[in-house]
Amino acid sequence: MPGIEVPKEKWSGKVREVTLGATAAEGGTRARTVTVGGETTLPFLKFEGEIPHPPAIAIEVRDQPPSDWPALLLQAWDGATQDVAEWAKAAEAAGADLVALRFNASEQLSAPYARQVLRRVLSATGLPLVVFGPGQADWDNEVLVAVAEEGKGERLVLGVCEEKNYRTIVAAALAHGHLVDARAPMDVNLSKQLNILIHDMGLPVERIIMDPTTGALGYGIEYGYSVMERLRIAALQGDSMTQLPMLVTPGEEAWRTKEARAAEGVPAAWGDYVKRAINWEVLTASTLIHSGADIVVLRHPESLRRVRAMINALIG
Amino acid sequence: MALTGLQIYKLLPASSTNPEVKAHANCKECGYPTCLAFAMKLAAKQADLSLCPYVEEESKRQLEESAAPPIRLITVAGSAKKLEVGNELVLHRHEKTFYHPPGLFVRVKDTQPDAAQVAKAVADYTVDYVGMSLSLDGVAVEAAGGDFGATVAAVKAACPFPLILMATDPATAEAGLKAAQGTTPLLWAASAENWQAMAQLAAQYKVPLAVLGPNGDLNALADLAEQVKNAGVEDLVLDPGTRDHASSLAAFTQLRRLALRKNERKVGYPLIAFAGDDITLAAQHIAKYAGFIVLDQFDPAMAYPLIVLRANLFTDPQKPIQVLPGVYEINHPGPSDPLMITTNFSITYFSVANEVESSGLPGWLLVADAEGMSVLTAWAAGKFDAERIAKTVKSTGIEQKINHKRLIIPGHVAVLLGEIEEELPGWEINVGPREAVDLPNYLKTRWG
Known part of the structure; x- marks a missing residue:
């Protein structure tokens, strides 16, 4: 009986490789760099293509302990959240590939303050950094421009870089040797268009990571999932402005949900709170990794451990 | 795989080599001017083959076979619930949709004294998600050296859901099948060693049969499935x-x-996966192609996220789940109670409605x-702007039901405040929290 032939797709395209962070030899101070991308097939299908780099995991740290995080999450870091440098160290010790520093929208936030926080985090950890502003366009511009200058040469990822503020962020990245996190609202064409706008300003494509935005499990993850699958398929089919690694923030999305926040007053069918909350973050992240995420930003150390175990199992 | 119009044309009387059939070429009796026109309609599924009385038996067989789904629909049934899996048409949900959500089963062993209790817990488990009551799908009973027949009988009595009978020894399997009579379990599994006896049992008891190949060897699996099929x-x-992430992803994707893509009939069946107690492996199989997923434990903290993930990925991407626009009353509100507005995306609506409802506040x-x-998303797309918000207030008759003119808008659209005030003269617009979860606290502290 003739054997069946394993069907392989003949993809013509390849995701670009993007390197985060710079060592001393490269003009920065990072102990190591992290490269993502380079895939020539869909996630983990090693029988038909190359997966040169496993997805990277970033741990989110804040300049101040955030008031809106559930106690479960803060306690998991065992006091380290009181000081951003300690928190960054703890993230590295927990096995993160990257530290995602995010500034709270607080009264003390200013350009000089942001510079000082960045300096402390850079000296606390040797990991490459992603830096997010507080999420309000004017403020983001002020903070990220200062951070870009202060961290000159570190190949930071500056985010989020959206349609309404990309000019300022991209100019800062250009001037000081950084990368940007190009975020568009869950839409293939909007993602592509933003990448083009950023590229047109002169930022090399190898310095753009795209962030298609996502929803948490139960709160619209299927939209993010399909947008990412479509972007990745377009990239593999040769559409150059989609051939960028993807970053998503499942930690932020998952820990916003009631399932991850409410220990009491919820149906018994939701199960044990701690297990459920962590499962919520883990499944949001793992599902997005299966649809093409190259970097996931997580919050809980146990989620980091379990998502890492899954990635290792898939990379083999 | 569906045939093209030209391929179908070659099977109709105009292309026949039999003179008697050929005599009816382009006879128009089907209502179409030529056999080719009819073939095109058949390919587009706008006509039925029965309209042609002259089509030959062999052609009919080929046409019917081509219309069969590439992945066979398999039904299992318990005493009060059935599950259909298979009949999927795409690799990626955005290409059309995923049709039949995989069944989630919990495994018990026949050496386990609490097998029936676990089965009852599985049967009793339901969880509400965006207005849908969702549940697990069944129990897999594994022969592990205990009394298989008695355990199957006890599980069947405790759980009206479909069963999977896991026994590789034919005599043991038959004891389970006897105990499960009156239901349609899935029998697992026929392997290279026992397939003849298992096939005979599946045929005799009229149950679907799982075929177990050697780890990841798809050729051996396809050949074994073919042998079992030929046995009836x-x-x-x-x-x-x-059983691990990497080889499962490769095997399930290839199958x-x-x-x-290849219309390979030998493997045109649903797949079964064993995820142990690994939630990421179970989740992988929801996204990547399992028809049955067997878990080693029943734990609501694991079942709930998996059930939600399944509901999410098996939502039709062309049709977001919506609720009807209008006025919704929560906890029997009176004329002076708060008025909030949100969009008609089901997840949004239920997030808001559930928060207010569980707070007890009207x-x-x-x-x-x-x-x-x-x-x-709606705000970014211009579908939830000041004009639409004002129109909703004016067109729903809410003004006759309340005695105040205060409206709470979602915090995410705070920028619309001024415009809404212009559109709704005399109204006081309040900016609520961004996330629904913060609404109860907002209502308690800010409404009065």
Whole structure:
């Protein structure tokens, strides 16, 4: 009986490789760099293509302990959240590939303050950094421009870089040797268009990571999932402005949900709170990794451990 | 795989080599001017083959076979619930949709004294998600050296859901099948060693049969499935024998592609996966192509996220789940109770409605027609702007039901405040929290 032939797709395209962070030899101070991308097939299908780099995991740290995080999450870091440098160290010790520093929208936030926080985090950890502003366009511009200058040469990822503020962020990245996190609202064409706008300003494509935005499990993850699958398929089919690694923030999305926040007053069918909350973050992240995420930003150390175990199992 | 119009044309009387049939070429009796026109209609599924009385038997067989789904639909049934899996048409949900959500089963062993209690817990488990009551799908009973027949009988009595009978020894399997009579379990599994006896049992008891291949060897699996089919069992489920993330992803992806892209009938069946107690492996199989997923434990903290993930990924991407725009009353509101507005995307609506409802506070919830988008997405797309919000207030008759003119808008659209005030003269617009979870606290502290 003739054997069946394993069907392989003949993809013509390849995701670009993007390197985060710079060592001393490269003009920065990072102990190591992290490269993502380079895939020539869909996630983990090693029988038909190359997966040169496993997805990277970033741990989110804040300049101040955030008031809106559930106690479960803060306690998991065992006091380290009181000081951003300690928190960054703890993230590295927990096995993160990257530290995602995010500034709270607080009264003390200013350009000089942001510079000082960045300096402390850079000296606390040797990991490459992603830096997010507080999420309000004017403020983001002020903070990220200062951070870009202060961290000159570190190949930071500056985010989020959206349609309404990309000019300022991209100019800062250009001037000081950084990368940007190009975020568009869950839409293939909007993602592509933003990448083009950023590229047109002169930022090399190898310095753009795209962030298609996502929803948490139960709160619209299927939209993010399909947008990412479509972007990745377009990239593999040769559409150059989609051939960028993807970053998503499942930690932020998952820990916003009631399932991850409410220990009491919820149906018994939701199960044990701690297990459920962590499962919520883990499944949001793992599902997005299966649809093409190259970097996931997580919050809980146990989620980091379990998502890492899954990635290792898939990379083999 | 569907045939093209020209391929169908070659099977109709105009292309026949039999003179008697050929005599009816382009006879128009089907209502179409030529055999080619009829073939085109057949290919487009706008006509039925029965309209042609002259089509030959062999052609009819080929046409019917081509219309069969590339992945066979398999049904299992318990005493009060059935499950259908298979009949999938795409590799990626955005290409059309995923049709039949995989069944989630919990495994018990026949050496386990609490097997029936676990089965009852599985049967009793339901969880509400965006207005849908969702549940697990069944119990897999594994022969592990205990009394298999008695355990199957006890599980069947405790759980009206479909069963999977896991026994590789034919005599043990038959004891389970006898105990399960009156239901349609899936029998697992026929392997290279026992397939003849298992096929005979599946045929005799009229149950679907899982075929177990050696770890990841798809050729051996396909050949074994073919042998079992030739022995008279058509309802098959495939188990490629992989149990880890990497080899499962490769095997399940290849089997799905073989069935859909290559129309490989030998593997055109649903797949079964064993995820142990690894939630990421179970989740992988929801996204990547399992028809049955067997878990080693029943734990609501694991079941709930998996059930939600399944509901999410098996939502039709062309049709976001929407609720009807209008006025929704929560906890029997009176004329002076708060008025809130949100969009008609189901997840958005239920997030808001559930928060207010579980807080016990009465309130009026206006749902605007935002074409099924969430607040932020709708706002970005111009489907939840000041004009639409004002129109919702004016067109729903809410003004006759309340004695105040205060409206709480979602925090995410705070920028619309001024415009809404212009559109709704005399109204006081309040900016509520961004996330629904913060609404109860907002209502308690800010409404009065």
